[in-house]
Amino acid sequence: MKVDTRKLRDMQRKIAKEVTTTDEFDLSEIKTIAGFDVTYFDNKILCAAIVYDIQKKQVVEITHTISKQPMHYIPGYRAFRDGSAILQTYYGLESEPQILMIAGHGLSHPWKCGLATFVGVELGKPSIGVAKKLLAGEIEDNKIKILNETRGEVVQTKEHAKPLYVSVGNMVSLKTAITLAKQTNILPHKLPEPLHLASRHASTLLKKERDKTK
Numbered sequence: 037m038k039v040d041t042r043k044l045r046d047m048q049r050k051i052a053k054e055v056t057t058t059d060e061f062d063l064s065e066i067k068t069i070a071g072f073d074v075t076y077f078d079n080k081i082l083c084a085a086i087v088y089d090i091q092k093k094q095v096v097e098i099t100h101t102i103s104k105q106p107m108h109y110i111p112g113y114r115a116f117r118d119g120s121a122i123l124q125t126y127y128g129l130e131s132e133p134q135i136l137m138i139a140g141h142g143l144s145h146p147w148k149c150g151l152a153t154f155v156g157v158e159l160g161k162p163s164i165g166v167a168k169k170l171l172a173g174e175i176e177d178n179k180i181k182i183l184n185e186t187r188g189e190v191v192q193t194k195e196h197a198k199p200l201y202v203s204v205g206n207m208v209s210l211k212t213a214i215t216l217a218k219q220t221n222i223l224p225h226k227l228p229e230p231l232h233l234a235s236r237h238a239s240t241l242l243k244k245e246r247d248k249t250k
Contacts, residue, residue, distance in 0.1 A: 071230025
């Protein structure tokens with residue numbers, strides 16, 4: 037299936053214009069964060085979600101969806117492959133998380149529209165991107181710089197481990213995104229707990245799906 041990347045890029049630029057980079061909430065009142073992690077098998081997308089109570093440090097809800105991949109992976113356009121799976125999973129939640137934490141980039145993207153931004157704008161909710169690898173730009177004094185603009189920050193959550201790349205998705209400031217990423221990190225895990233638990237759940241489900249085909 038041929039993909040019109042020019043059309044997708046125009047969509048990303050349009051979405052990026054709708055982003056709010058200030059806190060649209062009172063940080064002291066934040067209780068629940070939903071972590072979303074996506075993995076793949078047999079041309080399908082498995083999206084796992086964990087709603088986590090950051091005050092009680094416990095899971096509120098756990099769910100997942102399995103859907104067909106709408107397109108193959110193209111660097112810079114991951115939101116159009118994974119975004120619909122995350123939205124579908126979010127809509128299936130019984131609880132209403134206050135903030136979304138996505139395993140991927142937000143504004144630290146060539147066109148300011150990574151997966152976390154795509155989802156955050158679509159849902160009109162605060163969202164944070166937490167990625168394991170740098171997608172674009174350069175690192176200057178721990179800042180992710182793209183076209184001389186700060187789009188995110190390198191965050192070291194675990195000693196001797198590779199850092200994370202945190203960026204704004206939507207409706208949150210970079211400062212608060214970093215604060216929440218650090219606040220929800222529980223050693224010895226490198227990822228913030230909502231994402232660590234979502235990633236672990238996704239891995240468990242993926243193993244079960246693969247075992248079915250043996």
